[in-house]
Amino acid sequence: MSAKENKVHAFVRVKPTANFPEDMIKYGPDNKSIDIYIRRDIKKGVVNNKQTDWSFKLDGVLHNASQDSVYDAVARDLVSQALNGYNGTIMCYGQTGAGKTYTMTGATESYKHRGIIPRAIQQVFRAVEERIDQSITVRMSYLEIYNETLFDLLSTMPHDMSGDTHMAVVEYPQGVFVKGLSIYPASHEEDALNLLFEGETNRIIGEHTLNKNSSRSHCIFTIYIESHSRILSDAKYTASKMNLVDLAGSERVGKTGGETAIQSWWQISMVKLLR
Structure with missing residues (x-):
């Protein structure tokens, strides 16, 4: 097996929903990355610098698959x-x-x-x-x-x-x-x-x-x-x-x-x- 094959592969399958939160979840153009954003409450502000967004690199994103x-x-x-x-x-x-x-x-x-x-x-x-x-x-x-x-x-x-x-x-x-x-x-x-x-x-x-x-x-x-x-x-x-x-x-x-x-x-x- 090649070095590319002999590794852990990670995929994300996103469950279809009637109202997909497009403003909170974004896919990379190659379907190999995903960005997640949490809506901020402007009235409360950001408490203790809490993280509100994440980005992940993957082997594939399976949406509506x-x-x-x-x-x-x-x-x-x-x-x-x-x-x-x-x-x-x-x-x-x-x-x-x-x-x-x-x-x-x-x-x-x-x-x-x-x-x-x-x-x-x-x-x-x-x-x-x-x-x-x-x-x-x-x-x-x-x-x-x-x-x-x-x-x-x-x-x-x-x-x-x-x-x-x-x-x-x-x-x-x-x-x-x-x-x-x-x-x-x-x-x-x-x-x-x-x-x-x-x-x-x-x-x-x-x-x-x-x-x-x-x-x-x-x-x-x-x-x-x-x-x-x-x-x-x-x-x-x-x-x-x-x-x-x-x-x-x-x-x-x-x-x-x-x-x-x-x-x-x-x-x-x-x-x-x-x-």
Whole structure:
């Protein structure tokens, strides 16, 4: 991989609104920067020289972007690299109600509204069909972190809110793993999508003032890929994985009525890591 590819990429997806605050948010002409301005109260003046404007450099600003264009900009190259043996991660971060789960998982009522995860699954299995000279094994896991407790969303056991799932984060020389997390094989795209939808039904949600069906947890859907040549008898196995992360909403407690909050300064940002 080139030095340009082997870095963290940051994108901002701005949620469409009926009245977009054009006087407060400005995009650069190349859609790779964004400036934010806070309206000043002339009567109050500026207190303690408080900062009222910010400027950020990014890899891309996605405004009024379709699910297709978001996937092309953020995920397509990462999935291609994963199929070639590189690990990758996409994290979606932002305030509750900003559309993180829509970006990552999407909606089921329309094919074009699918999010990054089902699109990544489709890309992986299309590559499996095309690479007839390779034997490729695909597996999935779905982990939820709620109140610092781990839950296996694909476990055959009932969803246990007590957290007694015998899972723990452990570190080996090969890397960090979640002990006790189930990993399921998927032979076809339909199998993988069924695993995704099964996990979605087990996610913890909680209503509050910003979002009636808000996810109150961090969720990590991981696709594991192992491949080797069908032609070369001494070919080595190549293994990689993609972590597709939908983080819990980050905002002040006073706005949501929730118990867990992280001060947010952004509406939605997606970070792509390759290593």
